[in-house]
Amino acid sequence: MNHGKQQTTNNRQQMTIGYLSPTNLFTDRKGWSGTYFSTRQAIDNSAVNLLSSQWTASSVINDYHASKDRVFVLPFGANIDDSKIVQAQVYQSGRLNVLFTGVDWERKGGQIAVDTVKKLRYNGADVHLYICGIRDLAHEVTELDFVENLGFLNKNKPEEYQKYLDVWSNSHLLLLPTRAECSAIVFNEASAYGVPILSTDTGGIVIMFLTI
Known part of the structure; x- marks a missing residue:
């Protein structure tokens, strides 16, 4: 704890x-x-x-x-300044921008996210995957042509903070197939930007947002 x-x-x-x-x-x-x-x-x-x-x-x-x-x-809020929050793009057509963000690749289900996007692309969907938060992402993932690795972004550094804000405003979907979770702040940040969430029913996740 x-x-x-x-x-x-x-x-x-x-x-x-x-x-x-x-x-x-x-x-x-x-x-x-x-x-x-x-x-x-x-x-x-x-x-x-x-x-x-x-x-x-x-x-x-x-x-x-x-x-x-x-x-x-006492639930968490988004770890983003209110003045910086803008409505994310609403997906209409064309490339679907999917965001995976987290610092623990295994527990957050990073490889599952990659395999999911890979499967969608195999079936003909135009999907791009942003990966944020991982300090040392494996080469076999970074070399994939549909992956854009942003690395770990420090919100205390203005340039990196802005990059984090930009990826939210350009994302159409948060994909976080986490294996274990108490309450991830990224769910609050996705909600603040109006980004739909696709995750797993484990731990404290299910009570954080409406499920369909």
Whole structure:
């Protein structure tokens, strides 16, 4: 669980804010027992626990035995300045621009996204795939003619931040076939831009947007 700690001036109790990392084959099991107990200790010592989704909050209550009256859901918003958000292009015809964004290639289902676009192109669809967030993308992916690799973009650097904004405004679809997820901020960013989302029903995803 990633959590920040803030001490109040009165009772000096800790406040934990963050999310619970999924416990599955994508989670590093090394030292998991110690991580569990240190996380539970932080939760127990906290006056308030704020979580980014109901799914995560339920896990804190059921798996870490936190008191319900100290657990609250505070969903994430888009990590983009409101003044920078514009309506993305609405797909009409021609090339379909698909965006995959995330820093964990395996857990976020990066190869699944590539294989999906490859299949669509094999069936005759004109699809282009933007890949954003991966620091060291495999050569066999970067050499594909339908892939545009943007790498990891640091939003604290104006040039890279603008590149991130531009790819959202030029995308028609967010494709994130993630294998495990608590609550990805990119869903909020896609919603802010009006970009449709295609993802998987796992973890806390399903409660973040309407499914069809």
